[in-house]
Amino acid sequence: MTRRRVLVDLQFFTGTKGGMESYAREVYSRLSPxxxxxxxxxxxxxxxxxxxxxxxxxxxxxxxxxxxDRAAWACGELFGVARAARTHGAALVHCPANFGPLRSRVPVVLTIHDLIAFRHPEYVPGPYARVLRMMIRCAARAARRVVTVSGASRDDIVRLLGVPPGGIDVTPLAGSAHAPFDSGARPARRDDLLLAVGNRMPHKGFETLLDALARIAPDERPTLVITGSHGEDPLAPIVKRLGLEASVQLRGWLGREELDELYAQATALVFPTRFEGFGLPPLEAMARGCPVIASDIPVVREIAGDAAVYVDPADAEAIAAAIRALRDSPARRARMADAGLARAATFSWDATARATRTALLRALEG
Structure with a gap:
């Protein structure tokens, strides 16, 4: 049997872009050479x-x-990857990070993680939303098949891009490859440490989370660690304005070992996002036995099921109340840890990789 060559477009990959890079690494590290x-x-x-x-x-x-380099990367996506596919004799291109070629003689499989630029352009800085919409539309139009990571994103792609449901494969993500903690080997957790993970785009909800923390009395207030910033942190002035300097640690981009240590120590992960295509942090937290307080939005319920505490991400008082309630109930935290481990076990990167390979073969079959 003649093997068919798949060119995988990783021009976006810098090591600092979070979920899309985790997706590409976890999927392709499981596919066989x-x-x-x-x-x-x-x-x-x-x-x-x-x-x-x-x-x-x-x-x-x-x-x-x-x-x-956004401009160079955009040109590489729109024009460079199609040329590279022809140059290197590819039978198929996989673009795993929302964007792909404007046109391509070689068939394309496009992974779209979310449509935030369509659903919530107010969360995308400056004129960038218009550029994102153009690039995603062009890539979806040029693609033979679309892969996405959740049912919620699939529904958005059908409604907003007009892609037929039969042309979309849903391949849910999973927690980290690192071994989860089972109930017999769970590390001791602090009862005064909250963790929040993500970039500083407005939809992540960190400003509301800081407001919630400020509503908790100083003598009862847990420490909050927020990871994922690059350079000067835009949350720093908010922390100062709210008088939370002693209670909040703003951390930059962390390596996997440092992040795992925080997941192991935290009382809970707080995930106050307003919008996601999937949302890896709750799943990664649950895979480590870390309780989760999360936004009550459909995609997060799709992921976390009954294993999380849900709150309105726009309601600082509700977030504060959820933090207090979880802090004050070790028994509830233990039940949530067990439920989270069970829920996370239903997701598998091996399954994601197999489903992705199937989508590639389906595209090659036309």
Whole structure:
């Protein structure tokens, strides 16, 4: 059997972009370099080319694109990847990060994680929302099949992009590859440490979370660690204005070991997002036995089921009340930890990888 070559577009990959990079790494680290039907070739950013790519199951080809240069990266997506596919004899292109070529003679599978630029352009800075909408529309139009990560995102893609449901494959994500903590080997947790994880885009809801923390009396107030910033943290002035300097730690981008340590110690993860395509932090927390307080929005319920405490992400007092209630009930935290472990076990990166491979083969079949 002749193996067909799949060019995987990793021009976006810099090591600092969170969920989409986790998705690409977790999926492709599980696909075999000895697949009898598919051969994988990565077309990567300069940043990724200079780092460890041993997780990728095939040849790695460096592009000239810096993933942190938005203009160069956009040009690489719109035009460069299609040229690279032809140059390197690919039978298929997989673009795993929302964007892809304007046109392509080689069939394209496009993974769309979310449509925030369509659903909530107010959360996207400056004129960037218009650019994102244009790029996503063009990529979806050029794609033979679309992959997405949740039922909620699938519904958005059908409604807002006009992609037929039969042309979409849903491949849910999973928690980290690191071994979860079982109930017999659970580390001791603090009862005064909250964790929040994410970038500083407005929809993440961190300003409301800080408002909630300020509503808790200082002598009862837990420490809140918020990770995921780059450079000067826009939350710092809010922390100062609310007088929370002694209670809040604003952390930058953390490596997996540091983040795992925080998941292991935290009383709870608080996930006050207003919008997500999937939302990995609750699943990663649950996989480590960390209780979750999360936004009551459909996609988060799709992920966390009955294993989380749900709050209105716009209601600071409700978030504060949920924090107080969980802090004051060790027994409830223990029940939530067990429920979270059971829920997280229903998601698997191996299953995500298998479903992605199936979507690639389906696209090759036309």
């Amino acid at each position: 000895h697949d009898p039907e598919l051969e994988y070739v990565a077309y990567v950013s300069r940043e990724l080319a200079a780092s460890d790519t041993s997780w990728f199951p095939g040849t790695v080809i460096a592009s000239s694109v810096r993933g942190d």
